[in-house]
Amino acid sequence: MDVGDSLNPAIDIGQIEGAFIQAIGEPPLFLGSCAFFAIREAIRSYRQERxxxxxxxxxxxxxxxxxxxACEDDILRKVWR
Structure with a gap:
């Protein structure tokens, strides 16, 4: 294989490691849904405490x-009446 001589081996290793990290990254679609479900769970916990x-x-x-x-409280109950 003809790849030539490396000018800086440290850069080559950085390029390989960077490509590896990009390959195992989480897709943006699922990352966004994780935030949504975390917010929903926080609201559910707040509601259970109340x-x-x-x-x-x-x-x-x-x-x-x-x-x-979604976080019902005294102020919202007055408005909804």
Whole structure:
């Protein structure tokens, strides 16, 4: 195989390691869904601490408004009446 002479072997090793890390990276689609499910679990924990154990609907995208509405509290109960 004709690959030529390396000018700097340290750069070659860095290129190989960088390519390896890129090859085992997590796809962006699944990374985004992990954040969504973490937010949903945080809301579920908050609701359980407040005694709200029933089902709640939480659809994507997780906007600040949806997060606020899912975390029912005294202020939201007054508004919804």
């Amino acid at each position: 005694g709200l154990n029933g089902y709640f609907r939480f659809d994507a995208p997780a906007t600040p408004e949806q997060i606020r509405l």
